[in-house]
Amino acid sequence: MFEYQLKLSKKRKTIALKVTDNGVLVYAPQGACIKGVERWLETKTLWVAKQQQRLAKSVQQQIPWNSGKLLVFGNEYAFTCDRVLPSHIDHLQQKVVVHITAKSSTKSIRLALVKLLAAELEQYIDSRLHTLSVQMNSPVESVKFREYKSRWGSCSSHYALTFNVLLAGAPKRMIDYVMVHELAHCHVMAHNRAFWSLVAMYDSNYKEAVSWFKTNGKQLFIAKD
Numbered sequence: 001m002f003e004y005q006l007k008l009s010k011k012r013k014t015i016a017l018k019v020t021d022n023g024v025l026v027y028a029p030q031g032a033c034i035k036g037v038e039r040w041l042e043t044k045t046l047w048v049a050k051q052q053q054r055l056a057k058s059v060q061q062q063i064p065w066n067s068g069k070l071l072v073f074g075n076e077y078a079f080t081c082d083r084v085l086p087s088h089i090d091h092l093q094q095k096v097v098v099h100i101t102a103k104s105s106t107k108s109i110r111l112a113l114v115k116l117l118a119a120e121l122e123q124y125i126d127s128r129l130h131t132l133s134v135q136m137n138s139p140v141e142s143v144k145f146r147e148y149k150s151r152w153g154s155c156s157s158h159y160a161l162t163f164n165v166l167l168a169g170a171p172k173r174m175i176d177y178v179m180v181h182e183l184a185h186c187h188v189m190a191h192n193r194a195f196w197s198l199v200a201m202y203d204s205n206y207k208e209a210v211s212w213f214k215t216n217g218k219q220l221f222i223a224k225d
């Protein structure tokens, strides 16, 4: 069953149902049998779900940056807003779903989406970074995730690594390169010959990754408006 607000009125003779931006409204006569109302509502579950989907779709169409598609680990996923389902990424059906309410704005939807991508990236990087850092003998002090506008990662002089959450759109092989790149910075800060030969030791095809980001990097960014 769906959630609804019950509005009782003395003047009313019949039950009515309305799906609005502020939720499902049920109008019933004062003194109506609530169990009877609920039984009737149960027969309307499918109809309500359809109306909610229609509303979510109209919100989605108003999102200026949204084309209905999104990259996750290099694969094209469908992007949808939903009034019922919680925000999640479905890898099997290749779908990204963001939960919306009547109060959702373009900004809050974008934020929820970036949060989903961040969690996805964090999980992947967590599964690889430790092994890589041991192999490369790179002393990682901390790992953070944030949205950068023009970089994929960074490494501070205190070995604090930060990764751009939008990397979640890149193929895993490319994310691996960024990890090797930042871990190499734990030894050499500058992008000099010593740095690149260190990168090459752990990613012999790194040039391919560098040119991939040059060509495809832009499409990982999600416009703000």
Ligand SMILES: [Zn+2]
Residues within 6 Å of the ligand: 181, 185, 191
């Ligand atoms: Zn660098």
